[in-house]
Amino acid sequence: MTARLALYWAPELSDPLHDAASAWLGRDAETGADRQQPEISGLDLREAAADPRRYGFHATLKPPFRLANGYAAAAxxxxxxxxxTAPFRLPSLYVADLDGFLALRETEPCPALQAFADSCVTELDAHRAPATTDEIRxxxxxxxxxxxxxxxxxxxxPYVFGKWRFHLTLSRRLSGPEMALLKPQAEAxxxxxxxxxxxxxxxxxxxxATADAPFLIAERLPLGGGA
Known part of the structure; x- marks a missing residue:
């Protein structure tokens, strides 16, 4: 099977960040609809955001994995x-240069966020099919x-627990001049x-659904069992 599941954080539909980031990437991961991207001076945003557009606007909690026991059991x-998991406050975000990628990151440490990501990694791992040799390579x-x-x-x-960094990716890896051009426009x-x-x-x-398909939001699960 080539279908994969991922546990992500994404802003709520009522959060203005959902609309703004969907437009920036050029696709709404909730509906799958294409979005008109903002005009960026000196750079083709359609190309620069192609990689994160396929994944949808998100922060990774447990990265994509092939299902060992089917979707229903994992869900x-x-x-x-x-x-x-109790709801918790997320610090405000800022536009960062993360190893050459443009991303939104939290402005201060958030222990509840780290604990949430750690739990996602461990609690769903029984539903992850083992990584293949090619996936490891x-x-x-x-x-x-x-x-x-x-x-x-x-x-x-590789990037779980102490190696995990909360981030919402906005671009492919950029060159130095590209970062200098795009970062202030993203900040604005x-x-x-x-x-x-x-x-x-x-x-x-x-x-x-398949290795070449874009990711879509299948379900939004309320924390704390709330509606």
Missing amino acids: DAARALAAG RRRPERLSAAERQHLERWGY YFASVAAQPRIVRELCLFTQ
């Missing part, structure tokens, strides 16, 4: 995890630290919506 486990284990290689072997992904574009503190009330299940 039930995610539903139980969400029900047992694509992570370039020879370039990883010893801890990252251990995470890759155990959890199928996201200024009003990124700065708003918000409450994390949902765990989003994103699905990918």
Whole structure:
């Protein structure tokens, strides 16, 4: 099977960040509809945002994995995890250069967010099919630290727990001149919506039907078991 499931955080539909980021990427992961992107001076945003557009606007909690026991069983486990997690405050966000990628990041540490991501990794792992040799190879284990290689072997992904960094990707990896051009325009574009503190009330299940398909939001699971 090539279908994959991912556990992501994405802004609520009523959050202005959902609309602004969907337009920036050129696609709404809730509906799958294309969106008209803002005009960016000196750079083709359609090309620069092509990679994150396929994944949809999100922050990774548990990265995409092939299903070991089918969608229903994994969704039930995610539903139980969400029900047992209390909503929490997410710090305001800012536009960052994250290793050459443009991304929104939190302005201060958030222990509840780290704990939520850790739980997503561990609690859903029984539903993850083991990584194949090719999947491991694509992570370039020879370039990883010893801890990252251990995470890759155990959890199928190197950047979990202490190696995890909350981020909402806005571009492909940019050159220095491209970053200098795009970052201030992104800061201006996201200024009003990124700065708003918000409450994390949902765990989003994103699905990918085939290896080449875009990710879509399949379910939004309320934290704390709320409606």
